[in-house]
Amino acid sequence: DVKVTQSSRYLVKRTGEKVFLECVQDMDHENMFWYRQDPGLGLRLIYFSYDVKMKEKGDIPEGYSVSREKKERFSLILESASTNQTSMYLCASDYSGANVLTFGAGSRLTVL
Amino acid sequence: TQLLEQSPQFLSIQEGENLTVYCNSSSVFSSLQWYRQEPGEGPVLLVTVVTGGEVKKLKRLTFQFGDARKDSSLHITAAQPGDTGLYLCAGDPSGTYKYIFGTGTRLKVLA
Numbered sequence: 001d002v003k004v005t006q007s008s009r010y011l012v013k014r015t016g017e018k019v020f021l022e023c024v025q026d027m028d029h030e031n032m033f034w035y036r037q038d039p040g041l042g043l044r045l046i047y048f049s050y051d052v053k054m055k056e057k058g059d060i061p062e063g064y065s066v067s068r069e070k071k072e073r074f075s076l077i078l079e080s081a082s083t084n085q086t087s088m089y090l091c092a093s094d095y096s097g098a099n100v101l102t103f104g105a106g107s108r109l110t111v112l
Numbered sequence: 113t114q115l116l117e118q119s120p121q122f123l124s125i126q127e128g129e130n131l132t133v134y135c136n137s138s139s140v141f142s143s144l145q146w147y148r149q150e151p152g153e154g155p156v157l158l159v160t161v162v163t164g165g166e167v168k169k170l171k172r173l174t175f176q177f178g179d180a181r182k183d184s185s186l187h188i189t190a191a192q193p194g195d196t197g198l199y200l201c202a203g204d205p206s207g208t209y210k211y212i213f214g215t216g217t218r219l220k221v222l223a
Contacts, residue, residue, distance in 0.1 A: 004154070031209055040121075042200070042213045042216050043155075043200070043202075045210060045212070048209060048210065050209060056208075056210070058210060059210075059212075090155075092154070096209070099145060099160055099204060100145070101145075101147075101155075101211060103154025103155050103156070104154050105152065105153050106152070106154055
């Protein structure tokens with residue numbers, strides 16, 4: 001089975017801190033994604049990457065950056081965390097054209 | 113931003129009842145996916161519908177893709193408590209891997 005692992009399930013950070021969310025997939029998928037999930041708003045795409053060192057902005061990239069130095073790893077970075085970034089963050093991956101996203105279990109971030 | 117609108121947002125029913133969840137858009141999709149998400153977990157794919165008018169069955173779940181490929185429905189027959197969860201439709205309207213998700217339908221099936 002494809003596995004997408006998000007290293008941190010729960011994080012509590014203070015306003016202004018730099019936050020790294022790590023995601024690793026083990027099935028050689030080209031595409032990787034970061035979404036945030038908020039009640040009533042569904043899943044919103046922050047960034048995605050279709051290859052190493054390649055990235056595309058999603059619908060809500062402001063306040064976030066990403067890094068993909070290796071095919072299996074996609075990191076989401078909050079340069080200066082703010083309280084409105086308190087959310088559930090979901091990482092996903094898929095093969096190009098497969099239209100089948102495999103998700104990690106999520107990282108719940110609280111910014112105080 | 114293109115939208116996928118789901119209805120209803122919340123549904124609480126008794127075990128054994130039938131229900132239908134709708135996913136609508138003004139955009140045409142080459143395919144639509146349905147996912148189920150349980151508390152504390154990421155969404156898990158249930159099915160992909162590709163052809164306009166297509167009907168797919170997964171045990172007691174029936175998925176239909178609209179003829180114009182702008183909408184889809186999920187029908188559950190004789191719901192069970194194990195069907196409880198958040199149901200999400202999703203698709204890539206522009207063919208650029210920017211998958212968008214519906215706002216979700218939270219289903220609770222009471223024993």
